Amino acid sequence: KQEVTQIPAALSVPEGENLVLNCSFTDSAIYNLQWFRQDPGKGLTSLLLIQSSQREQTSGRLNASLDKSSGRSTLYIAASQPGDSATYLCAVLRSSGSRLTFGEGTQLTVNP
C-alpha cells in the first residue's frame, strides 16, 4: 500500500527566504507525482507534475525534483512571498487512470 509523508507539517519563514518542502513515498512504482497548493477551505491548484521518467520540473519560482529510486520529491520555492502562504500537498499516481495518494500537506506561512 502506497504511503506518502510530507515533512515538515508546518513551516513559518520570513519573506524572501528560499525554502524546501519534502515528500516521501513508500512504493517507487509510480506513474507521476504532482504538487498542489491549497488555500484555506478551497480546492486544489496543481503547481507541477513530474512524470516518472523525469527528474525535475520548473515553473517560475517553483522547482520540483523527483528521485524515484529513493522515493523522494522536493518542492523548492525561491524568494518566498506572503502570497505563497498556503498548504502544499504532494500526491503520487500509481498508474495511468488510477487514484492519487496524497500526503497530509505542509502548511506554509510567509511573514512580511
Add this chain to the structure above:
Amino acid sequence: ETGVTQSPTHLIKTRGQQVTLRCSSQSGHNTVSWYQQALGQGPQFIFQYYREEENGRGNFPPRFSGLQFPNYSSELNVNALELDDSALYLCASSPPRTGSYNKQVFGPGTRLTVL
C-alpha cells in the same frame, strides 16, 4: 475551456440524512474521481468513474455511492450521514487515457457539515 465545477458550495445536514453532491468535469475529460478531505488531512480517494462505471474504490463503506452520466458529469451520494462525514469533498476529472500524460484537475469542493 471550462474547469471542474461542483455544487453546492456548502451544505449542512443532520446525522442520518442523505446527501447528493454534483460535479461537472472539464471539457474533454471522461474520468471523474471523488476524494474526501477531513480538516487538517490530505484528501482520501473515495472512488472513480470511467465510462459510467465505477473503476476503483477506496476504503469507504457502501453508503458512499456514485453515478456518472453520459456527459461525464458525476454525483456522489452518501446515505445515513455520520458526524465523521463532515469534510471537504473534492471532485477531479482527467482526460482519456492516451499517451503518457494523465493529470487530474480538481474542482473547488463542497464543504459538508453533519450536525
